[in-house]
Amino acid sequence: MxxxxxxxxxxxxxxxxxxxxxxxxxxxxxxxxxxxxxxxxxxxxxxxxxxxxxxxxxxxxxxxxxxxxxxxxxxxxxxxxxxxxxxxxxxxxxxxxxxxxxxxFEAAALAIESLSPNDLITLQTGQVNAQGMRVVLGAGTGMGVAWLTWLEGRYFALPTEAGHMDFAPVNELQIHLFKALHDKFGHVSVERLLSGSGLTNIFNFLQMNAAIASDLAPVNLEEDSGATITALAQTRKHPIAIKSLNLFSEIYGAYAGNLALAGLCRGGVYIAGGIAPRIINILSSGGFMRAFRDKGRFSALMNEIPVHVITNTExxxxxxxxxxxxxxxxxx
CATH class of the missing domain: 3.30.420.40 (ATPase, nucleotide binding domain)
Structure with a gap:
């Protein structure tokens, strides 16, 4: 049969x-x-x-x-x-x-071993540790996260709601952004920044506060306008949209680094979700990995962790x- x-x-x-x-x-x-x-x-x-x-x-x-x-x-x-x-x-x-x-995202984690080299863009080669802990994260409609741990001869995926962890600003601009979102939402989770609506929150904040906005016509956006902002940056070279994507990338990198430390993910960090493949030029430009590695005394360790962007949409x-x-x- x-x-x-x-x-x-x-x-x-x-x-x-x-x-x-x-x-x-x-x-x-x-x-x-x-x-x-x-x-x-x-x-x-x-x-x-x-x-x-x-x-x-x-x-x-x-x-x-x-x-x-x-x-x-x-x-x-x-x-x-x-x-x-x-x-x-x-x-x-x-x-x-x-x-x-x-x-x-549990499913995305389980698929890692099925991916071919053509399904990945490597941001940092690192030093692969066989059977080491892995983490898969991705910004899209929300922020998804799952861990992969080796057990009984294969990887098992552990789903999480880590996208709702607190956002941790790391510089003055991000502190001001945090305060603006705190006034609006109260609790500011990572997902308030790292998602389609999160990119919209970043753009709206910069549009209201950046001096560069004074000579630009304001852009009115829907709640989740990540694709619109990406298009503004990539096709129209809109300065606030470009700055929004760069800030988004830095926050993304810092958060990915936090997860890598939390799980000691020597098996690799895998960036999934709908947004990353569309802004691979931004993620590859340096800001993402600088923020990923900027962990003080543990910065040397962060250089050893492989980081990949998953381009396979299925x-x-x-x-x-x-x-x-x-x-x-x-x-x-």
């Missing part, structure tokens, strides 16, 4: 589902479909449609789905959708013996695939 896996990357805007076969211990992708998530009332409706399209006659032996947001007791509510998803309910409804839900799907394979192997 042919044994099949289902895995997917579930988001509030789009969902990608894949069906694969296990042959000779390897995963062979068979069918992929991309969905507009909002077109379905429930995830079960979408999964039923997918299985119909695949025309599979056998029930999959395992399934794993990466979802943006926290997973509690194998249940979650998808951000920006009315979907309530439970692994137990999916298993029962579709007769899939093993179903697992994982956080999208990394969470790859991680769900890897975990579905792990689920299959654990049944033997």
């Amino acid at each position: 042919i044994k099949q896996l289902i895995y997917g990357d579930i988001g509030g805007t789009k969902t990608i589902l894949q069906l694969a076969e296990i042959r000779d211990g390897e995963i062979h992708q068979q069918f992929t479909y991309r969905y507009d998530s909002a077109a379905f009332v429930t995830f079960s409706d979408m999964l039923r449609d997918f299985l119909t399209r695949t025309e599979t006659v056998n029930h999959p032996v395992a399934a794993c789905f990466a979802i943006a947001g926290p997973i509690v007791a194998q249940q979650t509510k998808v951000t920006n959708l009315p979907w309530q998803i439970s692994s137990t309910n999916i298993s029962d409804e579709f007769s899939i013996p093993v179903v697992k839900l994982i956080n999208d 990394i969470s799907l790859l991680g769900a695939k890897q975990e579905a394979h792990n689920l299959f192997n654990s049944q033997d």
Whole structure:
């Protein structure tokens, strides 16, 4: 009997589902479909449609789905959708013996070992420590973070909500930025700076306070205008947008360095998320790594930690695939 896996990357805007076969211990992708998530009332409706399209006659032996947001007791509510998803309910409804839900950054962490050199841009080669602790972080709609720790012959991913840690300003400009955001929000988490809306917060602050703004027409932005600011910097050379990206990069680097120290991540730091690949010229210009390494007495250590930007846009799907394979192997 042919044994099949289902895995997917579930988001509030789009969902990608894949069906694969296990042959000779390897995963062979068979069918992929991309969905507009909002077109379905429930995830079960979408999964039923997918299985119909695949025309599979056998029930999959395992399934794993990466979802943006926290997973509690194998249940979650998808951000920006009315979907309530439970692994137990999916298993029962579709007769899939093993179903697992994982956080999208947990999935990204699991995918690291599946990446090719073409999926990475290296900011610092460092000194790779085999089986060393790793961390994956990424700014997008929010700030996601997951750890990777070596255990029992392979890496295991540990999801976190580290994007909601306190923002730690490191110079006078960042202190003023912190005060402005504190007046607006109260608690200032890292995500208030390192996300699409965070880049917007930085731009608005600089536009209000920088002397350079006096001879420029003000730019009115939506709450999450990271893509607009990036375009202003890259195509129109807007000075405040350029300064915003540079400040964003410095804050990003300092935070990545903090996580690297917290986990002693000699196995590497991996920058994921939607923003980093779009501003790779900024991240590569020096400010990110200077802030990453600027840790006082531990600056020499920071030079030894590998740092990479992940350019593969389907990394969470790859991680769900890897975990579905792990689920299959654990049944033997």
